[in-house]
Structure formats: structure tokens, C-alpha cells
Amino acid sequence: MPKTRPPVHSLVLIDASQAVPLWRQIYEQIRAAISSGRLAAGVRLPASRALASDLVVSRNSVTAAYAQLRAEGYLVQRGRVGTFVATLAPDRVEMGARAPRARSKTAHTVATRRQLSRVAAMAMTAAERRPRGDRGLPVPFRIGDPAIDVFPVRVWSRLVARSWRNGRVPLGYLDPAGSRTLREAIAEYLSGSRGVRCEWQQVFIVSGTQQAVDLAIRLVLSPGDAVWIEDPCYSGARSAIDASGLTAVSVPVDGEGISVDDGLRLEPKARGVYVTPSHQFPLGAVMSVSRRMALLGWAASADAWIIEDDYDSEFRYASRPLPSLQGLDEQGRVIYVGTFSKTLFPGLRVGYLVSPPGLVDAFQAAFALGGRYASADAQLVVTEFITEGHFERHLRRMRALYAARQAALLTYAQGQLSEWLDVSPSAAGLHLIGWIRDRGSSAAKIIERAAEAGVELRALSHYTQRMPKHDAILLGYAAFTPAVMEAATRRLRGALAGRRASGARARA
Numbered sequence: 001m002p003k004t005r006p007p008v009h010s011l012v013l014i015d016a017s018q019a020v021p022l023w024r025q026i027y028e029q030i031r032a033a034i035s036s037g038r039l040a041a042g043v044r045l046p047a048s049r050a051l052a053s054d055l056v057v058s059r060n061s062v063t064a065a066y067a068q069l070r071a072e073g074y075l076v077q078r079g080r081v082g083t084f085v086a087t088l089a090p091d092r093v094e095m096g097a098r099a100p101r102a103r104s105k106t107a108h109t110v111a112t113r114r115q116l117s118r119v120a121a122m123a124m125t126a127a128e129r130r131p132r133g134d135r136g137l138p139v140p141f142r143i144g145d146p147a148i149d150v151f152p153v154r155v156w157s158r159l160v161a162r163s164w165r166n167g168r169v170p171l172g173y174l175d176p177a178g179s180r181t182l183r184e185a186i187a188e189y190l191s192g193s194r195g196v197r198c199e200w201q202q203v204f205i206v207s208g209t210q211q212a213v214d215l216a217i218r219l220v221l222s223p224g225d226a227v228w229i230e231d232p233c234y235s236g237a238r239s240a241i242d243a244s245g246l247t248a249v250s251v252p253v254d255g256e257g258i259s260v261d262d263g264l265r266l267e268p269k270a271r272g273v274y275v276t277p278s279h280q281f282p283l284g285a286v287m288s289v290s291r292r293m294a295l296l297g298w299a300a301s302a303d304a305w306i307i308e309d310d311y312d313s314e315f316r317y318a319s320r321p322l323p324s325l326q327g328l329d330e331q332g333r334v335i336y337v338g339t340f341s342k343t344l345f346p347g348l349r350v351g352y353l354v355s356p357p358g359l360v361d362a363f364q365a366a367f368a369l370g371g372r373y374a375s376a377d378a379q380l381v382v383t384e385f386i387t388e389g390h391f392e393r394h395l396r397r398m399r400a401l402y403a404a405r406q407a408a409l410l411t412y413a414q415g416q417l418s419e420w421l422d423v424s425p426s427a428a429g430l431h432l433i434g435w436i437r438d439r440g441s442s443a444a445k446i447i448e449r450a451a452e453a454g455v456e457l458r459a460l461s462h463y464t465q466r467m468p469k470h471d472a473i474l475l476g477y478a479a480f481t482p483a484v485m486e487a488a489t490r491r492l493r494g495a496l497a498g499r500r501a502s503g504a505r506a507r508a
């Protein structure tokens with residue numbers, strides 16, 4: 001007898017009394033049905049109108065759910081034929097499951113390094129790649145800074161004053177893992193917005209991503225262990241990995257994120273991986289569902305750990321933010337890391353780490369030895385900023401502002417810099433990529449000229465292990481008003497055009 005499949009509407013149970021929006025209920029249940037195999041690859045979904053009528057909801061709720069599932073790669077639209085469950089590249093999943101598998105500058109520093117442990121000496125070398133000192137106010141087009149110019153300072157200072165006035169700032173020692181109310185607020189936020197599955201006890205308060213990555217790798221990996229990193233890779237994570245005496249193995253990324261096949265080819269015995277699945281840094285790819293499943297399958301079979309850096313996923317402009325990789329993890333292999341550096345302000349130095357259930361005791365012990373990272377008053381104000389609704393409001397405002405700032409930069413860059421850079425829009429994040437048009441021209445020269453014009457640029461090659469065949473310039477926009485960006489673009493154009501003119505004179 002042919003096996004009959006349950007109709008899609010029977011897999012979705014709508015509860016209108018819940019606070020969770022209807023579109024989200026539909027989206028989550030279809031996603032769960034696909035992940036668990038109840039909805040198989042290739043199955044055609046009912047038309048949005050038909051499903052809406054079966055579920056007695058508005059058609060908008062169904063189209064919003066379908067759009068989000070398409071954006072995440074769970075569904076594909078085949079022209080006018082209909083919407084189908086995507087093929088999750090099972091070969092890749094199986095492959096993942098099968099394969100376990102300075103020198104000193106001065107006499108002073110030479111003397112100091114001799115006195116250090118081997119790991120500390122490596123840390124000093126790795127730290128040479130990191131910026132030092134106070135970065136000061138953002139300079140166009142430096143990447144990584146959020147819009148601190150419009151941060152709601154009045155709301156924040158009101159909360160600070162109120163918490164001190166009311167005597168609610170705890171003046172004694174807090175739990176080394178952080179204040180319980182903040183951990184609860186973060187757990188709730190992450191579960192609603194990022195699809196992270198955790199109890200508050202799994203959330204640890206840190207002073208930012210940098211510290212979270214550093215702690216995580218020290219907890220689960222030992223010096224000498226190999227770790228896959230993305231190529232290109234966030235330099236902060238790379239330096240932390242190098243500094244811990246681990247062997248970083250650069251694995252290429254493509255439009256679907258890190259290539260698990262390449263990772264297995266380059267270092268089959270890796271014990272960990274650092275990834276930015278929601279928005280690959282700095283190229284921007286969203287890790288596909290098949291890659292996510294392959295990575296999770298590999299980690300489970302290789303007894304390896306995945307560090308998921310979810311640094312700026314709140315800022316997506318075309319569709320809703322994508323859920324985390326952690327939310328798909330059934331085996332407890334993902335250590336999830338997030339930060340308020342982009343969503344609030346980097347000087348705050350508050351972030352969070354979500355431990356897999358099996359590592360909670362180990363993290364608790366590590367925090368008991370070195371914890372209490374964020375101050376009690378900062379933790380209280382962040383908690384109240386979230387629980388009183390300011391955080392959601394701020395994120396909504398910032399999404400609209402960043403979309404507008406990106407559009408402004410795009411207009412100026414395409415109008416003024418198109419001879420040098422090929423800049424196209426981005427669906428997410430806080431920077432754009434300008435591919436260098438003349439492949440013979442070096443990013444270093446462009447950056448040097450820009451610096452003379454008071455413009456700060458970074459090359460893609462700064463983040464890559466191997467020199468890329470095609471280099472690019474990263475252009476941050478979130479921290480700059482359109483007027484500042486327009487003036488900076490003009491100065492940059494002048495500087496680049498001057499270079500060309502003086503180059504031509506020199507050749508003549």
C-alpha cells in the first residue's frame with residue numbers, strides 16, 4: 001500500500017491565545033516538521049491561500065512564514081509550479097557523519113618574552129594583529145562600529161540614575177556567571193528572536209565576544225588541537241585561537257558558508273570550528289541548511305565543538321533575522337556567543353555565551369575561577385533596557401536607520417567610486433564590500449591614499465589566509481550620517497583620482 005503523508009495543515013497547530021505571532025507559529029512548526037523528516041525533501045506545500053483557509057488564519061501569516069522558510073533555505077519556490085521542501089543535500093550530511101575524524105623588536109620585549117610561558121609568548125605574537133589603544137570616535141568608513149551617534153543616551157542615563165536612586169544595584173558579589181535576571185532576560189530574548197534553545201542557567205555573562213571565544217576554546221580544546229576557521233575570518237577570533245596554542249586551519253567559505261568537505265580534506269582531525277553562520281564575517285554569506293546539518297553531523301561524529309559567533313544577526317533588512325545554528329543542535333555541540341557591542345554600544349563590554357547543557361558545570365567552574373566580568377550596574381541597566389521594551393524598540397529603529405545609511409553609501413559609492421570599486425547592496429550587516437575593479441591595483445595603495453584623505457579602509461585580504469584572487473575594500477556605514485559619508489566619498493574620490501593622475505604623470 002502506498003505510504004500516505006500527513007497533510008501539511010495537520011502538522012501545524014495554531015494557538016491564537018499565545019503571544020507568539022501566527023506567522024511565527026506556522027514557520028516554527030513547518031521548520032520543525034522539515035528538520036525531523038516529517039515533511040520530506042521535494043514535498044510540495046499547499047498554496048498560501050489554501051493553507052490559510054485550512055488553518056483559519058490570514059493569508060499574510062502564511063506568506064510571511066513561507067518567505068522566512070525560503071530565506072533560510074528550507075523551502076524553494078519553483079516558478080509558478082509551487083513551493084517545495086528543499087533538498088537538504090543528504091550526501092553532505094552523511095559525509096559529515098562518517099568522517100570522524102618574531103621576532104621581538106627590542107631588547108626589552110626579548111627579555112619579557114623569555115620570562116613568559118609558551119602560550120603567553122604566542123599570545124603576544126597573535127596580539128600584534130589586533131588594534132591597540134582607544135579607537136576613539138568612528139572614522140568613515142571604519143567597519144564594526146554601530147550608530148553610537150543616535151544611541152538613546154537619555155533613556156540609558158535615566159535607567160542608570162533610577163537603579164542607583166532606588167538602591168537596586170547589587171553592591172555585593174554577584175554570581176560569577178552573571179546576574180540571574182540578566183541571564184533570564186537574555187535566554188528569553190535569544191529563544192524568541194534567535195531560535196536559541198536554552199535555560200537561563202546555560203547563559204553566562206562575559207565582557208564581549210572576544211572574551212567568550214577565548215574562554216570557550218580554553219575550556220574545550222587543548223594546545224596543539226586543530227580548529228577550523230573560516231577563510232576569510234574575523235581577526236579577533238583568529239588571534240584568540242592562535243594565542244591559545246591551537247592550530248588554526250583556514251577553510252574556504254563560499255555562498256553557503258564554510259565548506260565542510262574542504263575542512264575534512266584540509267584537517268580531518270580538527271576538534272573544533274569557529275563560524276559566523278548568520279552572516280559570514282566579512283563576506284556576508286548565510287550558512288545554508290545543508291551546511292548547517294553537515295557541520296552538526298561532523299561535530300557529533302568527530303567529538304568536536306562548534307563556536308557560533310552570532311555577532312550582528314539582528315541587522316537583516318530584506319527578511320527577518322535567521323535563527324541560530326544552536327537551535328538546530330540536538331547533540332549539544334554548539335557553544336553560542338553573542339554581544340551587545342553592535343546592538344547597544346561596544347564600550348559597554350557586555351556579551352553572552354550559551355553553553356551546551358553538558359558543559360554548564362565546566363563553564364560554571366571556569367567562571368568561579370575567573371568570572372564576574374561585567375559590572376553589577378551595567379548588568380542591571382541592560383536587564384531593564386531589555387525587559388522594559390527599549391531594546392526591541394532600539395533594534396527596530398536601528399534596522400531602519402542602517403538600511404537608510406546603507407542606501408546612502410551605495411548611492412555615493414556607485415556615483416563617485418565606480419571607477420575603482422564595484423559596490424553592491426547587502427541584505428544584512430553593517431558594512432558593504434567594494435570589489436576592486438582593476439585586479440592589478442593593490443588594496444594597500446587604495447588604503448594608503450584613503451588615509452591621506454582622512455578615510456579609514458580595510459581590505460578583504462586583511463582577513464584571509466591566502467591572498468585572494470580578487471581583493472576588495474570593506475566600507476562600514478552604520479556609524480555615519482549620510483552627510484559624513486558623502487563628504488568622505490568625495491575626499492576618497494579626489495585621493496584616488498589624484499593617484500591616477502600622478503601615476504600617469506610619472507609614466508609620461
Ligand SMILES: Cc1ncc(COP(=O)(O)O)c(C=O)c1O
Pocket residue numbers: 143144207208209210211234236276281309311338339340341346351
Ligand atoms: C565577527 C565579529 N564578532 C564579534 C565582534 C564583536 O566583538 P566584541 O563583542 O568583543 O566587541 C565583531 C566586531 O567587529 C565581529 O566583527
